[in-house]
Amino acid sequence: MSNVTLRNDTELLRQIAGWQADYKPGERLADYASLGVGGEADLIVLRDHAALEPLAAALRERGIAWQLIGGGTNILPVDEPFTRVFLHLAPSKNDVTIEGRNVSVSAAASLGRTVTYCAKNNLGGIEGLAGVPGSVGGALRMNAGAYGTQIGAVVRSVTVFRGVSGKIEELTADRIGFQYRHSSFAPDDVMLAVRLELNERPFAEIMEDIKRCNEKRRTSQPVKEKSAGCIFKNPPGLSTGKLIDDLGLKGFREGGAVISERHANFIVNRDHATAADIFRLMDRIRDTIRKAHGIELEEEVIVWKN
Ligand SMILES: Cc1cc2nc3c(=O)[nH]c(=O)nc-3n(C[C@H](O)[C@H](O)[C@H](O)COP(=O)(O)OP(=O)(O)OC[C@H]3O[C@@H](n4cnc5c(N)ncnc54)[C@H](O)[C@@H]3O)c2cc1C
Known part of the structure; x- marks a missing residue:
């Protein structure tokens, strides 16, 4: 169950509908994240962005945490249900x-x-x-x-x-x-x-x-596969993709997650990967780079935990 407080708050749900916002309980974040992973969460889609002010105030009053989700192309949400609520600003024709x-x-x-x-x-x-x-x-x-x-x-x-x-x-x-x-x-x-x-x-x-x-x-990225772009940032003056490639890690997999053969700094969800598969693969990359070069890689993808 994602956010029980919000789900049972009929007054707030009525207000949300009045603000032209769509409340979507129990969505799979996996359907919103380009990596195709992530547990259950409640979403509120704001068609009128002016509703953000009263909505944020109402959520704060009730102690409900919230966070923005955009296109979901740079996030790695864990597999468990989320208690915070995700807000999404809907695009319009006159943007x-x-x-x-x-x-x-x-x-x-x-x-x-x-x-x-x-x-x-x-x-x-x-x-x-x-x-x-x-x-x-x-x-x-x-x-x-x-x-x-x-x-x-x-x-x-x-x-x-x-x-x-x-x-x-x-x-x-x-x-x-x-x-x-x-x-x-x-x-x-x-x-x-x-x-x-x-x-x-x-x-x-x-x-x-x-x-x-x-x-x-x-030609250089697995654009047709599920990914979040580069998983790690480049250390100053170096290419993380090249470092991973030079250590022969392309094609390595954990469950359904694979280090792309096309770009070594991309992890792709090839076969129903879970977030846990991706974390294991990231740990493997991090450990290998640390041992080989003494470099601590920094994540570029944003990990969302509860
Ligand atoms: C195939 C592929 C290729 C990519 N190539 C590149 C590349 O070349 N260069 C590059 O930089 N990135 C690249 N990315 C990563 C990603 O596309 C970018 O980081 C993108 O800008 C993220 O935008 P988003 O709307 O999807 O953000 P999300 O993934 O939805 O969110 C990312 C972060 O921004 C926050 N956020 C989103 N919207 C708002 C808002 N309105 N206000 C406040 N916070 C907000 C979220 O809370 C989260 O913390 C690639 C990703 C993929 C899948």
Whole structure:
């Protein structure tokens, strides 16, 4: 059973319905995580993002913990049921607006679709991110990056709902720290929207770069299999994928989880893997790298425990 308190709170459930939000009890997180693993959890999908403020206040009042889930492409949830509730901001048709070189995007928007929409408006600078799956909110949290582009580099401001104070603030880029696959947002900050500043560039040129990046991705990553992208961060100046590959670990498996033959820093769920299978495989990689090189690998995937 996931969250019993919420399930039995008819007053709050009525309010949630009134806020145009969908309450989905007892979902399998495995159906929301690109790795295809994760136990039972209650989800609330917000179609009107303005409902976040009253919803968060109501959950806080009742002592119900919550967390955001975006596209679910960088998470590794454990197999057990979760007591906290997952909130998801639903995308809408009007997620992107453009004024000159300034682009305002809802955090719920798909990152890939945002990149191509900007391209169609002759705005580039984020071509490398076209093939990164997931939402704009998840990309901001992770400072997603690929092929020389990181989203943090083009951010001008982010509208954030502060989970602790319950207030909405607009943070200019100088108040946000973006580092390699890391941002300085607090754990219970919710990114609602972002303002990006892009470069004017002809559509055809942008599309050529996007195609090149996507082709590289297709040939070097297991894009058709269930994964969460790179499992570990790269140590400074090194490639974790190469370190794993050089130690002959490609193709190693634990249960249904396999170290991809195409990219050694990807663990793929090939055959009904459990989160426990993936953890065992991660431990094996970590131990082997530690013994061979004395390097402690840091996780890039976000592990969700209860
Ligand atoms: C095939 C594949 C290839 C990938 N390639 C790359 C790559 O090249 N580069 C790269 O950087 N990543 C890559 N990834 C990883 C992943 O796509 C990115 O990290 C992506 O930006 C995560 O976005 P998401 O919406 O799926 O976030 P989720 O996985 O849903 O969440 C990730 C974290 O962000 C938080 N979060 C999500 N939305 C919000 C919000 N609105 N406000 C606050 N917190 C939020 C979640 O709570 C969680 O902590 C890849 C993944 C896959 C499966």
